[in-house]
Amino acid sequence: MRLGAHNGRPDVEVFGGRQMGAEKVSPGVTRASVTRRLLLTAGGLTLFSLWAANPVDQDPTAPRLPDAHQAPVRRAGALTAGDRPVRHPRASSSHRARTAPDQPHLAVARRGGRGAGELPLRTIDDGPKAIALTIDDGPDPVYTPQVLALLARYRVTATFSMIGIEAQAHPAVAREVAAAGHLIVNHTWTHLNLVWLPPAMVTEQMSRATGAIHAATGRIPDLFRAPYGAWSPFVLSQCARIGMTPLGWSVDPRDWSRPGVPSIVTNIMRNTRTGSIILEHDGGGNRSQTVAALKIVIPRLLAAGYHFRTP
Numbered sequence: 001m002r003l004g005a006h007n008g009r010p011d012v013e014v015f016g017g018r019q020m021g022a023e024k025v026s027p028g029v030t031r032a033s034v035t036r037r038l039l040l041t042a043g044g045l046t047l048f049s050l051w052a053a054n055p056v057d058q059d060p061t062a063p064r065l066p067d068a069h070q071a072p073v074r075r076a077g078a079l080t081a082g083d084r085p086v087r088h089p090r091a092s093s094s095h096r097a098r099t100a101p102d103q104p105h106l107a108v109a110r111r112g113g114r115g116a117g118e119l120p121l122r123t124i125d126d127g128p129k130a131i132a133l134t135i136d137d138g139p140d141p142v143y144t145p146q147v148l149a150l151l152a153r154y155r156v157t158a159t160f161s162m163i164g165i166e167a168q169a170h171p172a173v174a175r176e177v178a179a180a181g182h183l184i185v186n187h188t189w190t191h192l193n194l195v196w197l198p199p200a201m202v203t204e205q206m207s208r209a210t211g212a213i214h215a216a217t218g219r220i221p222d223l224f225r226a227p228y229g230a231w232s233p234f235v236l237s238q239c240a241r242i243g244m245t246p247l248g249w250s251v252d253p254r255d256w257s258r259p260g261v262p263s264i265v266t267n268i269m270r271n272t273r274t275g276s277i278i279l280e281h282d283g284g285g286n287r288s289q290t291v292a293a294l295k296i297v298i299p300r301l302l303a304a305g306y307h308f309r310t311p
Contacts, residue, residue: 118240120231120248121223123275126309131276131301133308134249136161136187136225137256137283139173144282146291148180154298156308161187161225161247164209166283171216178217183310185247186210186221191284195230202235206242223247223311247311249279255290256281264293269300277311 124132135158138144144160151158160177162184167174178184188194189208197205206224214220224244226235231246239246253259253267268278280290301308 118246119236120226120229120246121277121311122248122250123277124309124311125275129274129304129306130309131272131274131278131306132311133158133278133280133298134161134185134225134247134311135159135280135282137163137166137191137281139166139170139177140283140287141170141173143287143291144170144173144177147282147294148176148182150291150294150298151182152180154302156298156302157182157310158308159183159185159223159247159310160282161185162209162213162221163187163191163283164189164205164212167209167216168212174213174216178219183223184213184217184219184221185223185225186213186244187225188227191227193228193230194226194235195232199234199238202238206238206244245311247277249277251276251278253278253280253293255279255287255293256284258286258289261289261292261296264289265296265300268293268297272301272306 124130133156135144135147138160139162147158160182162174162177164186174184186206186209188205189212190205192201192205194202194205210220222244223246224239225247229248231248236246251268251271253264255264272278280294281287282290
């Protein structure tokens with residue numbers, strides 16, 4: 001089910017490929033009566049769809065994203081529109097770390113330390129030249145192992161924002177991430193835009209993801225990243241209530257859109273500075289450009305004196 005709006009008009013897409021446009025109500029018929037009629041014919045799912053799609057029922061203070069950022073429910077192993085499965089070669093063994101063995105770049109995950117209800121963490125404070133690399137939307141059986149191999153080669157620790165349904169579908173890959181010592185973040189159960197959901201569904205998206213990540217890795221994440229960076233007052237208050245730190249980012253090369261390896265590399269090198277949190281992706285589609293870009297930027301950042309930490 002996808003909820004969104006086009007030209008200011010709500011639309012609803014229901015499972016099975018059927019679409020319903022904006023409500024058309026004849027004179028004298030209230031929206032409530034239309035809702036009741038649809039409830040009788042389609043059940044509770046349609047009732048929720050109409051409620052969530054109607055902007056009048058949304059929190060007027062909650063942020064909204066442009067249509068281009070609205071995304072359908074993600075299924076385990078599903079690719080985004082336009083993505084095609086590809087065979088990707090293993091990372092070349094010719095790339096070697098440019099740091100001496102006695103100068104490891106492994107970071108230790110730090111827990112807690114932030115007050116309840118704070119805005120998302122968009123930078124880190126761990127001294128000069130400290131930066132964080134975050135990898136979203138996995139675990140993915142094709143690209144996550146490639147990213148892990150690259151991080152191991154350069155002895156870098158990263159932060160992986162995992163989608164619950166993907167962790168459930170690929171528990172062995174999730175365990176590889178944990179076993180390598182990387183930090184794991186809750187990134188919701190199915191990567192929905194939480195701003196469009198009622199509180200009960202927001203809570204479920206967060207709790208089910210934690211359960212799946214714990215079942216796969218034995219870890220209970222204490223950081224949370226909202227899909228699309230779409231935060232609402234309720235999401236932030238829920239993070240505070242369950243003791244999770246909201247995690248944002250400060251460098252976004254938009255690798256998910258596959259703009260080309262040079263574009264990703266240039267964006268990261270141009271915008272990264274002390275305290276930056278870099279956003280990249282290992283799931284949600286073809287991430288071969290991301291892997292290729294990381295092969296270039298990680299050694300460049302290390303050569304520039306940066307060291308990788310976790311939030």
